[in-house]
Amino acid sequence: MRKPNLIIATVGISLLAPIAQAENSIAWQFNQYSENDDRIDVRGGAIAIKKDFGTDYELSAGIDYDTVTGATPSWVALDGYTDQYTKGKAELATESRDGAYASLLFRDKKRNEYSITTTYSEEPDYVARSLALSTVLWSDASHNRSYNIGFSHAFNTALATEATTHSKDEDDTTNYLEVGINQVINKNMTLEVSAYVGNKEGYQSNQYLRIVRVDSSGNRSLAADSRPDERLSGGISLRAINSWSNNFSTQAWYRYYQDDWGITGHTLETRAYWDFAPQWRLNPVLRLGSQSAADFYRDYSDDVNYFSATGFGSNDARLGDYKTRTVQMNVEWLASQEWSLNLGFSRYTQDNGLSASWITGGFVFRY
Amino acid sequence: MSKHLLILALCAPVFLTACSHVQPWEKATLAKSTMKPGGPVPELGVFDQHVYYSKEAIQGGTGVGGGGCGCN
Numbered sequence: 001m002r003k004p005n006l007i008i009a010t011v012g013i014s015l016l017a018p019i020a021q022a023e024n025s026i027a028w029q030f031n032q033y034s035e036n037d038d039r040i041d042v043r044g045g046a047i048a049i050k051k052d053f054g055t056d057y058e059l060s061a062g063i064d065y066d067t068v069t070g071a072t073p074s075w076v077a078l079d080g081y082t083d084q085y086t087k088g089k090a091e092l093a094t095e096s097r098d099g100a101y102a103s104l105l106f107r108d109k110k111r112n113e114y115s116i117t118t119t120y121s122e123e124p125d126y127v128a129r130s131l132a133l134s135t136v137l138w139s140d141a142s143h144n145r146s147y148n149i150g151f152s153h154a155f156n157t158a159l160a161t162e163a164t165t166h167s168k169d170e171d172d173t174t175n176y177l178e179v180g181i182n183q184v185i186n187k188n189m190t191l192e193v194s195a196y197v198g199n200k201e202g203y204q205s206n207q208y209l210r211i212v213r214v215d216s217s218g219n220r221s222l223a224a225d226s227r228p229d230e231r232l233s234g235g236i237s238l239r240a241i242n243s244w245s246n247n248f249s250t251q252a253w254y255r256y257y258q259d260d261w262g263i264t265g266h267t268l269e270t271r272a273y274w275d276f277a278p279q280w281r282l283n284p285v286l287r288l289g290s291q292s293a294a295d296f297y298r299d300y301s302d303d304v305n306y307f308s309a310t311g312f313g314s315n316d317a318r319l320g321d322y323k324t325r326t327v328q329m330n331v332e333w334l335a336s337q338e339w340s341l342n343l344g345f346s347r348y349t350q351d352n353g354l355s356a357s358w359i360t361g362g363f364v365f366r367y
Numbered sequence: 368m369s370k371h372l373l374i375l376a377l378c379a380p381v382f383l384t385a386c387s388h389v390q391p392w393e394k395a396t397l398a399k400s401t402m403k404p405g406g407p408v409p410e411l412g413v414f415d416q417h418v419y420y421s422k423e424a425i426q427g428g429t430g431v432g433g434g435g436c437g438c439n
């Protein structure tokens with residue numbers, strides 16, 4: 001499992017959190033991820049720092065690193081045949097990834113926020129770079145409503161290696177825009193409505209996976225996974241946060257997604273924060289999702305799991321039709337005003353057979 | 368589906384205006400870290416996003432993104 005830049009979630013959080021408390025912090029997290037059927041294993045960690053400079057400037061920066069091992073589904077030749085294939089597994093070379101990000105936030109006299117973030121990550125077969133701009137504009141002096149606007153531009157390169165299906169480096173670019181309104185409903189509740197659109201151009205095929213193509217004579221052969229070089233996507237999201245009592249609050253988030261590859265999807269996530277004892281906080285999470293398949297996707301187990309001699313085609317299960325479920329439990333120990341420790345366990349399943357578990361843990365030092 | 372989205376988009380501003388005016392000194396609860404979208408420990412959820420980004424085709428709607436990966 002090669003992974004996106006750490007900053008994706010981090011920047012998103014900064015955009016979507018107009019009610020924020022200023023403080024300096026240093027955080028460290030580790031993670032350990034394992035899939036069923038001896039597939040992917042990931043070990044990694046991240047360090048993040050946040051530093052305020054007066055009341056108008058805030059600097060955030062961090063690094064992350066991980067190592068990936070395991071195997072992934074792939075076509076393999078049947079014993080004794082050169083043109084007959086069956087679903088097997090391809091071993092992955094142990095691979096390390098390193099990433100870094102930096103973000104500067106500025107507040108003007110009206111406390112509107114403007115931030116700029118840059119990210120970079122590299123692994124033996126992939127380099128990712130991005131620049132993001134975002135702003136939170138308050139509509140009134142009481143700060144009960146904000147308009148949130150964010151734009152990012154990503155430029156990535158899939159590097160050619162002996163194992164990839166392409167012999168030269170391939171680039172892709174993504175432009176992404178998200179706009180939203182965050183509204184204080186009452187003393188205990190906020191609501192947020194957002195719309196987003198993204199356009200990715202360039203190489204988007206899986207650089208390792210192959211498909212089976214059949215020519216007009218009925219001959220079968222392996223060919224590279226092939227996807228369109230443009231993908232336009234968009235949707236809406238809603239988030240409601242409510243405090244039910246002094247020690248219990250909930251968050252509900254819904255997302256609708258659609259793209260021009262034929263994929264539509266829904267995601268619903270609910271989470272609670274319960275301060276069940278002095279210095280202890282419990283955070284259960286339930287996330288449910290569903291998506292339809294891309295127009296050019298065929299599953300390994302389909303009756304027709306091969307493709308014609310030309311056209312797009314992929315057996316990558318991520319482009320398939322499935323439902324997902326995540327059950328997660330996090331616990332946080334507020335050891336002091338400065339220190340907190342956390343530990344979380346997650347169980348993730350797709351109804352196509354994939355399941356995974358991961359553990360995260362770490363500390364936050366606030367000063 | 369687009370019809371439903373249109374209805375939702377049209378209703379959203381109406382809903383957003385039907386709320387009370389909260390004064391700054393009444394925002395103690397709203398200022399709690401548990402009321403932030405990322406929660407009190409945003410770092411705890413970062414790896415979750417890695418997993419979803421790597422294992423699902425659906426992307427976006429979680430804030431302004433950047434970077435990318437070779438995990439198509």
